[in-house]
């Protein structure tokens with residue numbers, strides 16, 4: 001078995017101990033809904049303090065309330081619209097986190113937008129720019145702002161969210177697919193640049209078909225009940241964002257068995 005396959009198996013089979021993420025401080029983007037919500041709840045269930053970043057305040061507050069109800073550590077809220085936020089906004093955010101926490105142990109880039117399913121030939125420029133802003137530019141700029149805090153951790157994890165169409169392109173998936181290829185490229189470059197010069201590991205995860213709003217928008221004719229729920233695929237996220245994956249760097253993993 002190859003090393004990559006062994007890591008993939010370890011991620012899929014991972015059973016996080018009850019307090020396996022105790023005292024970790026982890027920021028999740030798109031934490032108010034879908035996979036980001038489920039991963040945020042699971043991180044908190046295992047002891048992590050989660051910084052919930054998203055654009056819809058009431059969704060973030062609902063996740064906050066749910067974490068508190070389940071007895072998790074008090075989360076922090078970061079209402080940010082990644083489509084319009086600027087590097088100055090991210091710098092301000094990083095300053096706020098620095099005042100509250102002395103470090104960041106994990107950053108999960110999960111938020112993204114689908115854009116339109118249409119041929120590249122006709123792809124609308126405005127939608128293209130929005131998708132690239134949210135799915136690519138914002139991820140770079142947020143990472144740049146938070147790297148000093150990630151560097152303060154003895155064991156930090158930077159995790160990008162990929163997609164099947166970000167590894168093998170598919171007709172009509174337009175800006176979304178191109179943005180996911182860009183995420184994979186960004187992951188590989190950060191993984192090389194941070195290797196041996198920091199204790200930050202960098203990987204990507206493809207959730208696979210999952211019962212969320214985004215999936216329903218992409219496949220309106222599909223029965224959502226035929227798909228796993230977000231809560232069913234949190235194990236590989238806990239593996240990649242927690243101490244179990246120390247030393248795993250530059251890997252492109254799947255959250256579901258293919």
Ligand code: NAP
Nearest residue numbers: 030033034035055056081082083111112209210212214215
């Ligand atoms: P989702 O339910 O639509 O959740 C996406 C999240 O991103 C939402 O919380 C949304 O906030 C947030 N978001 C979108 N635009 C934003 C912006 N401008 N600023 C801040 N937050 C923003 O989708 P999901 O399926 O959970 O997707 C999570 C990740 O998995 C994405 O990266 C997606 O590409 C990837 N993925 C999903 C599947 C699947 O089958 N579901 C498959 C492959 C990859 P609001 O709730 O406020 O809109």
